[in-house]
Amino acid sequence: MSALLVVLIVGVVTIAATVVIRLGDLKIEPAAPLSAPITAERLDLPRDARVVALGRAGAQTGAEILILIEMAYGREVLRSYDSDDGALRSETVITRSD
Numbered sequence: 001m002s003a004l005l006v007v008l009i010v011g012v013v014t015i016a017a018t019v020v021i022r023l024g025d026l027k028i029e030p031a032a033p034l035s036a037p038i039t040a041e042r043l044d045l046p047r048d049a050r051v052v053a054l055g056r057a058g059a060q061t062g063a064e065i066l067i068l069i070e071m072a073y074g075r076e077v078l079r080s081y082d083s084d085d086g087a088l089r090s091e092t093v094i095t096r097s098d
Contacts, residue, residue, distance in 0.1 A: 044088070046069070051068070055068075057080075064080050064081060066080055076094040
């Protein structure tokens with residue numbers, strides 16, 4: 001076995017051990033449970049809407065449902081709904097720049 005091969009093996013083992021030790025130090029905590037459940041029975045979306053993404057904001061107080069919608073002709077809209085009654089809170093048109 002050549003000296004270069006031995007140095008290579010020792011280097012790979014050292015790097016692997018360093019990564020394992022560093023990752024072992026991470027304090028990963030579980031996500032907090034949602035305290036405000038979504039109780040809305042329905043959400044009114046435009047007829048030509050296609051839901052692209054669904055999210056949630058303000059889980060502690062005044063929870064709202066966030067929906068990214070792709071409308072006709074490629075137009076995108078971010079809509080915010082109240083999680084209690086499903087009422088539309090706000091609508092933001094998204095424009096993408098090149």
